Amino acid sequence: MDKSHNTQTARDLLVMMERIRAFEEQAILAAERDNLVLGAIHPSIGQEACAAGIMTHFNRDDILLSTHRGHGHTLAKGADPLAMMRELLGRTGGCCGGKGGSMHIADFGVGMLGANGVVGANITIAAGAAHGLKMLGKSAIVVDIFGDGAANRGPFLEGINWASVFDLPILFVCEDNQYSATTKTSAMTGGPGVAARAEALGLRATVVDGNDAEAVARTTHEITTRLRAGGGPEFLHAITYRQTGHTSFDPASYRPDGEAEKSIADNDPIARQRAVLGAMGLDRAALKAIHDMAQAEMVQVLADASATPFPGDETAFTDVQDLGSPVQEAR
Amino acid sequence: MVNMTYVEASRLAVREAMQGDPTVWCVGEDLGRGSVFGQYLGLQDEFGPDRVVDTPISEAAIMGAAFGAAMVGTRPIVEMRFSDFALCATDELVNQIAKARFMFGGQSRAPMVIRKPIGIWRSSAAQHSQSLESWYVHIPGLVVLCPATPQDNYSMMKAAIACDDPVVYLEHKNIWSMQGEVDTTIRAELGKASLRRKGRDVTIVSWSETANLCVHAAATLAEQGIDAEVIDLRSLWPWDKGMVLDSVRKTGRLVVAHESVAVGGFGGEVVATVAEMAGDALKGPVRRLGAPRSLVAYAPNLEDKMRVTKDMIVTGAKETLGK
Ligand SMILES: Cc1ncc(C[n+]2csc(CCOP(=O)(O)OP(=O)(O)O)c2C)c(N)n1
Ligand SMILES: [Mg+2]
Numbered sequence: 001m002d003k004s005h006n007t008q009t010a011r012d013l014l015v016m017m018e019r020i021r022a023f024e025e026q027a028i029l030a031a032e033r034d035n036l037v038l039g040a041i042h043p044s045i046g047q048e049a050c051a052a053g054i055m056t057h058f059n060r061d062d063i064l065l066s067t068h069r070g071h072g073h074t075l076a077k078g079a080d081p082l083a084m085m086r087e088l089l090g091r092t093g094g095c096c097g098g099k100g101g102s103m104h105i106a107d108f109g110v111g112m113l114g115a116n117g118v119v120g121a122n123i124t125i126a127a128g129a130a131h132g133l134k135m136l137g138k139s140a141i142v143v144d145i146f147g148d149g150a151a152n153r154g155p156f157l158e159g160i161n162w163a164s165v166f167d168l169p170i171l172f173v174c175e176d177n178q179y180s181a182t183t184k185t186s187a188m189t190g191g192p193g194v195a196a197r198a199e200a201l202g203l204r205a206t207v208v209d210g211n212d213a214e215a216v217a218r219t220t221h222e223i224t225t226r227l228r229a230g231g232g233p234e235f236l237h238a239i240t241y242r243q244t245g246h247t248s249f250d251p252a253s254y255r256p257d258g259e260a261e262k263s264i265a266d267n268d269p270i271a272r273q274r275a276v277l278g279a280m281g282l283d284r285a286a287l288k289a290i291h292d293m294a295q296a297e298m299v300q301v302l303a304d305a306s307a308t309p310f311p312g313d314e315t316a317f318t319d320v321q322d323l324g325s326p327v328q329e330a331r
Numbered sequence: 332m333v334n335m336t337y338v339e340a341s342r343l344a345v346r347e348a349m350q351g352d353p354t355v356w357c358v359g360e361d362l363g364r365g366s367v368f369g370q371y372l373g374l375q376d377e378f379g380p381d382r383v384v385d386t387p388i389s390e391a392a393i394m395g396a397a398f399g400a401a402m403v404g405t406r407p408i409v410e411m412r413f414s415d416f417a418l419c420a421t422d423e424l425v426n427q428i429a430k431a432r433f434m435f436g437g438q439s440r441a442p443m444v445i446r447k448p449i450g451i452w453r454s455s456a457a458q459h460s461q462s463l464e465s466w467y468v469h470i471p472g473l474v475v476l477c478p479a480t481p482q483d484n485y486s487m488m489k490a491a492i493a494c495d496d497p498v499v500y501l502e503h504k505n506i507w508s509m510q511g512e513v514d515t516t517i518r519a520e521l522g523k524a525s526l527r528r529k530g531r532d533v534t535i536v537s538w539s540e541t542a543n544l545c546v547h548a549a550a551t552l553a554e555q556g557i558d559a560e561v562i563d564l565r566s567l568w569p570w571d572k573g574m575v576l577d578s579v580r581k582t583g584r585l586v587v588a589h590e591s592v593a594v595g596g597f598g599g600e601v602v603a604t605v606a607e608m609a610g611d612a613l614k615g616p617v618r619r620l621g622a623p624r625s626l627v628a629y630a631p632n633l634e635d636k637m638r639v640t641k642d643m644i645v646t647g648a649k650e651t652l653g654k
Contacts, residue, residue, distance in 0.1 A: 113399075114435060124395025162396055
């Protein structure tokens with residue numbers, strides 16, 4: 001790779017991280033300042049390098065499954081931020097017509113088959129998506145991202161074993177922000193950790209600094225190259241840190257003093273990527289322009305989403321099922 | 332018309348569907364050996380292990396993976412072995428499969444048939460004998476079918492596979508070897524009940540194996556001069572309210588009979604609907620027959636305490652007539 005290509009890739013990573021953060025900052029404002037977000041939102045602030053780095057190497061027709069903390073993954077997969085923000089606000093024109101909200105965001109048009117309100121549930125579903133693609137002879141691959149807490153649920157065993165047994169084209173990512181809601185995951189997790197668990201089930205496992213966007217992207221590229229060449233399922237343990245509370249309303253006072261402050265000061269993925277670009281020669285003005293553009297985009301997104309009406313009442317009864325639908329029953 | 336058993340009928344339906352559509356596949360434990368009751372015998376030989384897929388003992392993954400594969404364009408037939416084990420995959424069915432289409436604003440479909448053999452099967456005890464059909468009827472998003480004859484197990488299986496909704500398909504374990512004529516040209520309209528016997532005096536509503544028992548009970552009632560109408564709902568969601576209400580308006584008498592626990596059972600829904608929509612037509616007390624709210628035991632005499640019998644149906648029908 002020549003130097004300009006490196007710079008472009010590095011810049012793209014920063015742009016995506018800035019957009020994710022700006023989107024979530026606006027979402028938090030919408031929740032707390034404006035009271036416009038009706039349910040819980042789970043920000044991924046501090047974890048943007050995972051979303052940006054991983055999705056760099058997944059195409060539109062590849063498949064993504066995510067979690068309740070999935071805004072970043074969804075945006076990086078190519079979803080429209082206005083449709084996403086409308087969904088958070090429960091509005092018409094939202095990704096799911098305002099019927100899902102943040103925790104059920106999905107955009108099948110960009111291969112994003114859903115966040116999930118049930119921790120760990122997407123692990124088996126993602127394995128099945130890979131199974132289906134393989135059966136249909138498609139070349140697309142699958143990535144499923146889940147949290148460190150999900151590794152303690154049954155689907156972790158069943159889904160990863162499934163992918164191993166059927167040799168499926170899937171990357172499982174444990175985006176380890178070190179917390180399961182308000183509990184330190186390490187205090188609740190036996191044995192030598194998630195990568196070892198995945199290895200025990202026959203997967204190749206890689207550990208990466210999840211706050212280093214360059215490293216995440218590079219590692220993902222190596223993995224997806226193997227997956228696209230017909231290699232078996234793989235596991236990526238990306239270690240990161242959740243800078244906010246569990247939800248936007250959680251002050252996270254259970255964290256040890258100084259822990260979050262230190263991570264924000266020394267290990268913020270956006271600051272680190274700015275430093276990478278600075279070393280490549282981008283000046284402060286160029287970096288600020290990237291930041292300002294992302295902010296302006298998402299301020300506008302929130303303004304536009306807020307001005308969108310709620311869905312029509314009749315949609316409370318649509319898309320339940322074909323046979324015996326509530327619409328038919330009401331006749 | 333071909334004479335075949337209940338298990339052969341559904342196997343033929345699955346086989347024909349797989350021949351007609353390469354995206355239809357079967358997934359579950361021990362399917363290569365035909366599964367527990369021979370439902371899949373010969374299918375792996377014909378279609379290969381990639382379409383008749385033997386899995387780990389991972390019910391949650393069987394259900395979840397089949398759902399994932401359905402979302403990317405395949406039509407899985409999911410085998411849960413015993414309906415009791417399907418409880419290990421409850422999140423996958425209830426929170427994921429049943430809800431995805433709605434939650435995602437119509438972006439996805441889950442065209443799946445989820446087979447869960449139900450019912451009392453001699454001395455299988457409490458964890459291999461349940462009939463939990465009413466649970467599934469309670470979940471918006473699901474279709475719930477309970478075929479009781481070889482003909483229905485052929486044509487309803489065909490229709491279930493063709494349906495774009497997730498279908499919970501409850502075959503009764505005690506009637507796998509039941510023989511019957513099957514006309515493979517009959518197309519089932521899901522949600523339409525089957526009028527198993529026409530009659531004027533009393534309406535008996537049932538489904539699954541108990542519906543067959545009701546047909547026998549009606550024969551006994553006929554010997555005593557009572558002309559019973561037997562409706563086999565066969566589809567619990569959607570269900571054929573029209574046929575039941577028309578029948579009750581005609582007879583003025585209602586018996587509902589099912590094998591599952593009476594309390595919270597679907598029979599209560601049938602009775603409530605009749606009370607709401609045709610209550611003025613009722614000329615006598617309603618009888619609701621189901622299992623006591625106890626557990627199915629291993630010892631045969633204890634197991635029998637849980638059964639709705641032919642005699643109970645006969646007595647119930649007579650009571651609605653004040654006899
Ligand atoms: C099965 C289930 N149990 C509990 C919850 C409540 N819950 C929501 S998020 C969460 C923490 C999950 O931790 P992790 O998997 O590490 O993801 P993170 O929130 O850190 O992104 C919990 C317990 C849930 N949604 N689903
Ligand atoms: Mg976590």
